[in-house]
Amino acid sequence: MSAWIDIAALDAVPQRGARLVKTVHGCVAVFRTATDAVYALDNACPHKKGPLADGIIHGASVTCPLHNWVISLETGLAQGADAGQVATYPARVAEGRILLDVEFLQQRSVA
Amino acid sequence: MTQKLVVIGAGMASGRVLEHLFEAKADFDVTLFNAEARGNYNRIMLSPVLSGEKAYEEIVTHDADWYDSHDVTCHFDTHVTAIDRTAKTVTSNSGTVAYDKLLIATGSAPFIIPVQGKDLPGVVSYRDLDDTNAMIAAAETGGKAVVIGGGLLGLEAAAGLAERGMDVTVLHLMGHLMERQLDEAAGFLLRRDLEKRGITVKCHASTLAILGETKVEGVLLEGNEGLEADLVVMAVGIRPETRLATDAGLSVARGVEVDAQMQTSDLDIFAVGECVEFDSQLFGLVAPLYDQAKVVASSLMEQPDVFFPKELSTKLKVTGCDLFSAGDFADGAGREDIVFRDPARGVYRRLVIEEDCVIGAVMYGDTSDSTWFFGLIRDKTDISQMRDTLIFGPAYQGGTTSDPLSAVAALPREAEICGCNGICKGQIEDAIAGGATDLGALRAETKASASCGTCTGLVEQVLAVTLGADFVLPTAQPICGCTDMTHEDIRRMIKSRELKSMPAVWQDCGWKTSCGCHICRPALNFYLLADWPLEYRDDPQSRFVNERKHANIQKDGTFSVVPRMWGGITTPDELRAIADAADKFSVPTVKVTGGQRIDLLGVKGADLPLIWDDLNKAGMVSGHAYSKGLRTVKTCVGTDHCRFGTQDSTGLGIKLEKTLWGSWTPHKLKLAVSGCPRNCAEATCKDIGVVCVDSGYQISIGGAAGMDVRETRLLCQVASETEVIDVVKAVTQSYRENAKYLDRIYKWMDKVGLEWIQDQIADLENRAALAARFDLSQTIFRKDPWAEHVAEAAPYMPLANLALEAAE
Numbered sequence: 001m002s003a004w005i006d007i008a009a010l011d012a013v014p015q016r017g018a019r020l021v022k023t024v025h026g027c028v029a030v031f032r033t034a035t036d037a038v039y040a041l042d043n044a045c046p047h048k049k050g051p052l053a054d055g056i057i058h059g060a061s062v063t064c065p066l067h068n069w070v071i072s073l074e075t076g077l078a079q080g081a082d083a084g085q086v087a088t089y090p091a092r093v094a095e096g097r098i099l100l101d102v103e104f105l106q107q108r109s110v111a
Numbered sequence: 112m113t114q115k116l117v118v119i120g121a122g123m124a125s126g127r128v129l130e131h132l133f134e135a136k137a138d139f140d141v142t143l144f145n146a147e148a149r150g151n152y153n154r155i156m157l158s159p160v161l162s163g164e165k166a167y168e169e170i171v172t173h174d175a176d177w178y179d180s181h182d183v184t185c186h187f188d189t190h191v192t193a194i195d196r197t198a199k200t201v202t203s204n205s206g207t208v209a210y211d212k213l214l215i216a217t218g219s220a221p222f223i224i225p226v227q228g229k230d231l232p233g234v235v236s237y238r239d240l241d242d243t244n245a246m247i248a249a250a251e252t253g254g255k256a257v258v259i260g261g262g263l264l265g266l267e268a269a270a271g272l273a274e275r276g277m278d279v280t281v282l283h284l285m286g287h288l289m290e291r292q293l294d295e296a297a298g299f300l301l302r303r304d305l306e307k308r309g310i311t312v313k314c315h316a317s318t319l320a321i322l323g324e325t326k327v328e329g330v331l332l333e334g335n336e337g338l339e340a341d342l343v344v345m346a347v348g349i350r351p352e353t354r355l356a357t358d359a360g361l362s363v364a365r366g367v368e369v370d371a372q373m374q375t376s377d378l379d380i381f382a383v384g385e386c387v388e389f390d391s392q393l394f395g396l397v398a399p400l401y402d403q404a405k406v407v408a409s410s411l412m413e414q415p416d417v418f419f420p421k422e423l424s425t426k427l428k429v430t431g432c433d434l435f436s437a438g439d440f441a442d443g444a445g446r447e448d449i450v451f452r453d454p455a456r457g458v459y460r461r462l463v464i465e466e467d468c469v470i471g472a473v474m475y476g477d478t479s480d481s482t483w484f485f486g487l488i489r490d491k492t493d494i495s496q497m498r499d500t501l502i503f504g505p506a507y508q509g510g511t512t513s514d515p516l517s518a519v520a521a522l523p524r525e526a527e528i529c530g531c532n533g534i535c536k537g538q539i540e541d542a543i544a545g546g547a548t549d550l551g552a553l554r555a556e557t558k559a560s561a562s563c564g565t566c567t568g569l570v571e572q573v574l575a576v577t578l579g580a581d582f583v584l585p586t587a588q589p590i591c592g593c594t595d596m597t598h599e600d601i602r603r604m605i606k607s608r609e610l611k612s613m614p615a616v617w618q619d620c621g622w623k624t625s626c627g628c629h630i631c632r633p634a635l636n637f638y639l640l641a642d643w644p645l646e647y648r649d650d651p652q653s654r655f656v657n658e659r660k661h662a663n664i665q666k667d668g669t670f671s672v673v674p675r676m677w678g679g680i681t682t683p684d685e686l687r688a689i690a691d692a693a694d695k696f697s698v699p700t701v702k703v704t705g706g707q708r709i710d711l712l713g714v715k716g717a718d719l720p721l722i723w724d725d726l727n728k729a730g731m732v733s734g735h736a737y738s739k740g741l742r743t744v745k746t747c748v749g750t751d752h753c754r755f756g757t758q759d760s761t762g763l764g765i766k767l768e769k770t771l772w773g774s775w776t777p778h779k780l781k782l783a784v785s786g787c788p789r790n791c792a793e794a795t796c797k798d799i800g801v802v803c804v805d806s807g808y809q810i811s812i813g814g815a816a817g818m819d820v821r822e823t824r825l826l827c828q829v830a831s832e833t834e835v836i837d838v839v840k841a842v843t844q845s846y847r848e849n850a851k852y853l854d855r856i857y858k859w860m861d862k863v864g865l866e867w868i869q870d871q872i873a874d875l876e877n878r879a880a881l882a883a884r885f886d887l888s889q890t891i892f893r894k895d896p897w898a899e900h901v902a903e904a905a906p907y908m909p910l911a912n913l914a915l916e917a918a919e
Contacts, residue, residue, distance in 0.1 A: 005913075007910060007911045008910045008911055012905070012910055013910065014651070014652060014906070015286070015652065016626070016652035016653075017651075017652050017906075019906065019909070019910035020909045020910060021909060021910050021911045021912075021913060022909045022911070022912040022913060022914045023913045023914055024913070024914045027909070030910055033441065033442050034294070034295065034442065034625070034626045035294065035440060035441035035442055036441065037441040037442065037443060048666070049668070050668065051664075051668040051716075054656035054659075054660070054664060054668070054716075055629070055656070056628075056629035056632060056633070056652070056653065056654075056655065056656075057652065058624070058626055058627055058628045058629060058632065059442040059448075059624060059625060059626060059628075060442040060443045060444050060446070063628070063629035065655065065656040065664055066664070066666065068629065070629070072444045073444070074443050074444030074445065075444050094391075095365075098910075102913075105913060
């Protein structure tokens with residue numbers, strides 16, 4: 001069962017932009033695409049822990065600012081020749097608000 | 112036994128309910144209330160009434176005869192004030208009526224943005240015939256109209272008012288029109304079509320106030336821009352009209368909540384139309400309302416029926432603006448785009464495919480196949496067999512693919528291809544017809560691409576288009592996987608076709624992705640702001656993090672902060688402020704840079720606006736140590752102190768830095784001014800170097816001291832500081848206008864040749880024009896980004912802090 005927690009207004013994150021949500025065990029990056037889909041991923045590239053929230057967002061992917069790895073926002077998988085995966089968390093938009101699944105975020109702290 | 116049915120609201124949904132009931136000869140005695148002074152008419156057709164294409168009489172659905180013949184007791188121009196659920200009565204200003212069954216069909220109310228002046232005469236919404244008539248009356252005297260809201264309704268209002276001769280401006284809060292139904296590319300085409308009709312469109316426009324004493328006189332926008340207005344139309348959205356239902360104690364969320372039988376929380380009360388909320392959804396388009404009406408009628412007749420929302424599509428009712436959107440067109444993993452653009456015809460089509468089904472479609476310019484595509488979405492048809500030709504529509508299954516050269520083919524004959532020599536496409540075509548059928552012959556014949564060479568790709572494409580299969584195009588490196596065009600092609604297209612936004616480039620240059628990638632977007636952003644400084648709006652989301660956050664990202668995700676030190680000169684006060692900031696924000700490393708300033712390394716992202724604020728207060732601004740733009744002007748002490756100095760090199764360096772700072776260039780731009788040929792400022796390995804001599808100033812360009820080490824080459828020698836500043840501005844502007852993104856000056860010089868650059872500068876008229884364009888651009892960009900970001904610091908802070916909540 002999902003327990004959605006209201007994080008912020010969708011407009012607090014620019015289109016093709018990202019913001020951070022602090023949790024007990026590090027930061028989760030919340031991304032908003034050009035078409036207003038939202039995704040939540042660990043804010044660390046599988047390559048050298050680059051801050052994905054600072055990357056350029058195109059389609060449903062983000063390019064890590066440190067070494068240009070391209071990460072799928074939906075699966076967290078590195079695209080192209082690179083191999084690796086970032087943890088993803090359920091996120092959705094309802095009535096202009098960004099919601100995250102609080103239980104997933106808590107499981108993350110246990111893992 | 113005949114039941115008493117009371118209906119509140121005579122709109123399209125309740126009208127359809129009555130039609131179903133009467134058709135089935137259901138046994139109801141109907142009483143109909145309407146706040147408007149008339150019965151049911153086709154509200155969708157108000158736009159043609161506004162534009163003058165139809166009269167009200169033509170859009171009436173139920174006239175007095177129809178109500179008479181079905182024995183409907185009508186109370187028009189009558190407001191229902193209360194529902195008493197215990198007594199089962201409805202009270203209005205014309206008395207109280209009892210009901211057995213009640214149908215609430217109150218529709219929706221326009222959303223009025225709560226700004227000063229919203230109640231002034233001359234401010235109207237756009238919901239009903241009275242609003243429409245008010246607009247028609249206002250348009251009779253001509254004048255200026257401002258429409259707030261660039262969605263379906265707002266644009267239909269704008270087009271209608273323009274048709275009636277008003278001077279119309281549309282204000283839209285978002286970045287592109289109809290953002291809920293269209294993607295950016297289609298939004299761009301729509302905007303262009305509206306602008307062709309003389310409608311002014313302002314996006315990112317936030318209304319602060321409506322101005323006027325006794326009636327509307329104008330609109331004030333954020334940023335203090337004022338617009339004159341004789342009429343203001345509010346079309347920012349609608350909300351369900353639920354006041355009666357709420358007062359009656361029915362279950363109301365955003366709308367009146369109903370189940371799949373359209374029954375409210377009271378078994379004898381039903382609701383239908385725009386006032387309804389079902390399964391957390393609201394409804395504004397007519398198709399689902401008609402579905403609801405059928406279910407309401409069945410439920411009233413105690414027949415089983417279920418309402419379920421279906422896929423919806425949207426069309427705009429503005430003659431000449433052909434657009435269509437349906438389904439879900441958000442990006443997502445597992446979703447693929449098929450994009451087709453025909454720049455010549457202004458056609459854009461995008462299909463979103465998931466698991467071999469079309470799940471969304473946006474079409475602009477040619478929507479003739481929209482029904483077919485909508486059918487594919489609705490029926491979840493497996494399209495794997497026809498995928499290759501799907502985008503061309505049902506008629507083209509098995510047809511040919513699109514022409515990648517169509518962008519060039521679409522250029523008119525007058526389009527300038529070679530800017531250096533002023534050669535148009537027509538002249539090249541004529542030369543080809545005259546026998547110049549390869550690049551060398553064309554260059555000899557017309558001089559096209561024989562000077563700076565940046566248009567070579569374009570000239571080759573004209574050859575390819577003209578000669579067809581006889582010409583084999585040499586393979587040029589496209590910018591990235593999103594396009595087949597090179598940097599040079601794109602720069603030429605941006606200039607010749609006056610493309611002023613990213614969606615415009617994507618459309619007219621046939622981008623294969625919906626919104627580019629991390630390689631092309633920063634390049635396009637630079638090209639657009641370099642060529643259209645006044646019209647183009649910088650897109651931070653298309654910039655690398657350093658330029659977006661105005662600091663250099665480090666390997667651990669922290670940033671470095673470098674305040675500007677003009678010409679390398681500082682003061683004890685500035686040094687104290689830097690030291691205080693380093694202490695206050697626990698900066699782990701403080702380093703002196705090669706550009707004669709101080710670098711604070713290891714600052715946390717969230718501290719950036721705070722440390723900038725402290726440095727700003729001490730009078731310092733961003734050093735742009737992170738930008739593809741002016742970095743530093745390094746100087747020696749010149750005649751101030753040095754016994755060899757021939758000129759005031761420090762003073763000149765400061766003047767140059769104060770002139771150039773904030774400018775964006777294709778790559779970083781480093782300058783230096785040395786006071787004598789001993790060259791202590793190392794000016795001859797900078798992008799632009801000035802070496803002072805007794806007789807004046809030697810300006811040289813194209814140095815580098817990085818991966819490549821290059822010595823500068825002499826551009827020219829001038830006699831005065833003013834001339835130095837003019838030459839530096841002109842050469843910088845020429846570099847900005849012509850070079851490929853991420854080419855330093857030396858790489859650009861290798862391509863175009865030093866002589867070509869010298870010609871640009873030696874021609875005094877051209878030099879002045881280049882310098883003037885540089886100055887114009889600087890009116891926009893010569894300001895401190897730190898101060899701006901200190902004022903808007905939220906993006907640097909976490910969106911939320913769940914760590915705190917967990918700790919509590």
